[in-house]
Structures are given as structure tokens and as C-alpha cells.
Amino acid sequence: MDSALVIFEGANLTRLLGGLLVSLRIAFLAVLFSLVGGVLFGILMNSKNTVVKVLCRVFLESVRIIPQLVWLFIFYFEMTKVFHIHIDAEVASIIVFSLWGTAEMGDLVRGAISSLPQHQRESGFALGLTKIQLYHYVILPQAVRRLLPPAINLVTRMIKTTSLVVLIGVIEVLKIGQQVIEISIFSAPNAAFWVYGFIFFLYFIVCWPVSLMAKWLENYWASKGV
Template identity: 35%
Template sequence: MDWHVIIDNWPLLSKGVWVTVEIFVYTLVLGTALGIPLGVLSNSKIAAVRLPVFGIIEVFRGLPVPITLFFVFFAAPYVLHIDIPSKIAAVSGLTLWCMSEIAEVVRGALQSIPKGQTEAGKAHALTYFQILVWILLPQAFRRMLPPLIGIYNRLAKSTTLAALIGVRDLITAGQIVIERTMASLEIYLFIIAVFFILCYPFSIASFYLEKKLSR
């Protein structure tokens, strides 16, 4: 195998790596920032709040990620009469998926907490917001952390789908290099190594947390 192909094409490959990492980080931050409030709202006792939020969560959890990406990149610009760059469309589509998955984890974690915790907070004259912030969410966070890490792991792998809408990420850069050099084995091994480095820490963290929190 000729590993010089990696060195010779490093500017293109490194740019692809950077774009992939950018998409992952942006989506992780946005998905978490939107998913947690949605998960809380999905537990609301007010049906006018709970039902629309639940619908949003179920739609984007149920849709295949490529379909969501295609919708954001192709359909949304037509409906909204705006131009959406491919990288922004990739971040938006992956954020919708990540947001819905995290919201479902938060919803489940909050529902798993015994109702006596809420009643105890009410007995101390706490508002629902205070009960949520000081009693429910801290306990829920401990329960949601392992599946949350699992979602981040899946998100890192799902960034490869950005290539479907023309993003010049690592997958696209690798394909360009392969077309130039025919060194498919070396390039694919490089791509595997990059995603292993990106994903493996999440796998280790998830395993460690599940083992520690199950004690």
C-alpha cells in the first residue's frame, strides 16, 4: 500500500475532516440545546403544549435521516424561497434528528422519576419550575446520560450522510482523491481511522457510564 497518497492529498483530506468535525460539533450543540427544552415540554400537563411538541418529536424520530436532509436541502428552499447552502442544510437536518432523539430521552428520564418527588417539592411550596430545576432534572440527568452519549455516537456516524446533499466533507474528499489516484484501499482505511477516533471515545464513555450508574 502506498501511504504517500494520504500525504500528497492531505490539504483536501484535512479540509474534509474539518468540515465533518464542524458539522458534528454544531449539530451536537444545537441538538442538545433544542432537545432538552422539547423533552421538558413534552411532559407538560397542558395538552396544547404537549401534543404539538410530541408530534414534532415523533415526526423527526420516525423519518429516515436522509429524507430529512433531502427535505431541508431541496424542499425547504422551494417553500421558503431562500437559498440554503449544503453545509447549513446538513447541520439543520441532522439537528432535527438529534433534537428529537434527545427530547425523547429527556421525556423518558423525567417520566421515570417517582411522582413522590414532585409531591415533596409541592409540599415545600416550590413552584413547578423550581421542582423541575432543583429536583427533577438533576435526577433525570443521571438517567439520561448513557443514552445521550449513545446519541452523540450515532450522530458522529450520521455525519457521513452530509455527502448525499453535496457537502465537501471527509467522504466527498475521499471520493475525489480515489477518482484521482485509484488508491481506494488507502483512502477508505484513512476514513475508517478518522471515524474510529471520532466515535470510539463515545462508545467507551457510554460503556463506563452504564456500568457505573447501574451499581
Template identity: 60%
Template sequence: MRDLGIDVLFKGSNMLRLLEGLWVSMRISLISVVISMVLGLLVGALMTRKSKVVKWFTRIYLEIVRVMPQMVLLFIVFFGTTRVFGWNIEAEKAAIIVFSFWGTAEMADLVRGALISIPVHQYESAAALGMTELQTYVHVIIPQTLRRLIPLSINLVTRMIKTTSLVMLIGVVEVLKVGQQIIEANRTSSPNAAFGVYATVFLLYFIACWPISMLSRYLERKWC
């Protein structure tokens, strides 16, 4: 049988290094997700306001994020700001800025969708029962919104993890880059390492994202 180059992973600390690389991407996505969720809730709530100015601003913001590839945004923040403003942002920080900018828009859109999906009669019934506006939100609207929101925002986490693989292209040493280094280092001893290593990276991403996707789907079925 042909050598699949999987043995490389068991040499020295190679597997551990790959996992460390994966953690780098995970860290970036977790930080970005937390920032996106907090800001997304605010922006999303803002978007349901009637003000024209707010509507236009958020509309333009969403449209930019919808149309521009995250890779382009990464380049702008990573290369562009250095040149134009003389800032020297580390690749990892640039990635967190871009992914939070992107994630906030996605999250805000989800929040807006969840908020407007609550029928008006829910507000009216609450008012008819004599609830104040605060009570209406705390006891009636927010619990229903959360049920619709949680599965979708968990899904955003997997998308964030997948998108962070892009940071490799601005020079962050994450799992794919570590894989490349391992392959380079073992070029002579196991020439087929590229297959084994990249297959492993593929599976690592799958193992990281799949359970989260399943959880999101399960909750969606249960609650929506």
C-alpha cells in the same frame, strides 16, 4: 504482497486534507448537537405537560422524525425549499437545520424519558420536607434527571457524527468526498488507492466515535 494503496496518504498533504474533511463533518455535528441539546431540553420539558394540544404536536413531531430517513429530510430542505420558497440554502446550513430538527426530537424524547422516570414519591417527599416547587426541581429532580440524561445524550453525539456522513450526498466536501478526490487524482500512480483511502476514512470515523461511545457506556454503568 499486493499494493494496498496506503502510500497515497503520505503523498503531499493528503492526510491533512482528509483530516480537514473530517473536521467539516465534526463541525456540522457539533453545531447541530449544541442546538439539539438546548431545544431538546425545552421540548422535552414541554412534553411532560398535561396539555392535549402540546401532546399531539410533539407526538406528531416525534413520529415524523422517527419514520422519515434523515436523507429524505435533507433532500426536502436542500432541494425542496429552493424550489418552493425560492430560498437558496447552502448545503452545510441545510445539513445543520435537518440534523438539529432530528436531534431535537431525539433529545426531547430522552429528556421526557428521564423526567418521567423520576418516581412521584421524590416530588412528594420534597414537598413533605417543605421545599418549594423551584427548590424541588433544583435540588431533587434535576440532579437525578441529569444523571440519567448525560450518558444518553453523549451517545446522541456519536449518532450525530455518524449521520453527518450523509452531507456528502448533497455535495458538502467532507472526509468521504476528499477521499474520493484523492483517489481520482492518483488514479494512475496508485490504482489501489480506493482500498487504503476508504479503509482510512473508516478508521477515522471509528477513532472519532469510539471514545465517545466508551465514555457514554462508562457513565451509564456508573450512574444508572
């Protein structure tokens, strides 16, 4: 039981929370880029042009089918070698998660847009709206409601996936947890249980409210009959 106190010893707690902040910073930036990229990519995927469609599909499937961890390795170890540039591990992970998020978010946006009944689009055009007006006033406001719950779920998935960045050497919460355990290996031999348990709990505390929000929005809009 004494080992549990290791978490609160010295600067350990602030260090662990600082590590969590690094994970969250990566997640936040990646989510931000994927939101913007995903909306554009989703609209692009709905294009009638076959070439554009096929290219989008290839991008989506190739990002999706290879595990994120493999993508991290490719960007961190391989891109640097091929292009002779230095990419910081944190930057590499933001790039990878943004690309992945863009693809996944794009697919959600595509689904939300194409699930709207065709007559919405036709009515809009019949009223003489331009394509941009149509998207601005008719398609996107309706699509957003179908999009938001799964999009928020994607955000929790992205936050969870940031735990992988420790494997390409980003100093984040898990790495700091390991350091704390190693430092106190003699004074607190059971520290691993408590520290990893604590990190487990931290991730839960961060992701749970986000998940709850998605569920709440879903029920809220369902009860309004949208």
C-alpha cells in the same frame, strides 16, 4: 501496498483531516442545538396539556420515521424552492440534524424525567418549592444521571449520520477521499481500498472514545447505586 502511501502524499492527509473537521463541525453545532432544544422539548413533552402533547408527539414521530437522508433532501432541494431562499448545504444539514437531535434528545429527556418516582415531585411541592425550583433542584439533577449515557450514545449516532451530508454536496471527508482517489487513479490504482479504509478508521477513532465514555458513566453510576 504502494497505494496506501497515497494518503500521505502531498497535502492529502491534511485535506482528509480538514474534511473530517467539516463533518465534526456540523456534528458539533447540531449536538449543541439539540442539547438546548432537547431539554426544552423534553420538558414540554411532559406537559399535561393534551394539545401540546399531541403536537410534540406528531413532531417527534414525523422526524423519527422519515430517514435523515430524506430530510436532508427536503431541506436542501425543497425548502429552497418553496421559500425562494438559498440554503447552503452545510447549513441545511445543521438544521436537519438539529431538528432530528432535538426530537431524539427530547424523547430521552422525557423518559428520564417521567421515570423519576412521583413522590420526588410531591415531596418537592410539599416543601413549598415553586415549579422552577422543583426542576432546578430536584428533577433535573436526578434526570441527568439517567439521561447522560443514552444522550452520549445519541451524540455518536449524530457524528456517524454526518457522513450522509456528502450526498447533498457538502465537501467533507468522504468527498475529499473520492477526489484523492480520482486524482491518483493511474499512479495508485488500489487507492480506493486504503482511502476508504482510512476514513473508516477516522470515524472509528472519533466515535469510539465517546461510546466508551457513555459506557464508563453508566458503570460508574451503577456502581454508586444511583
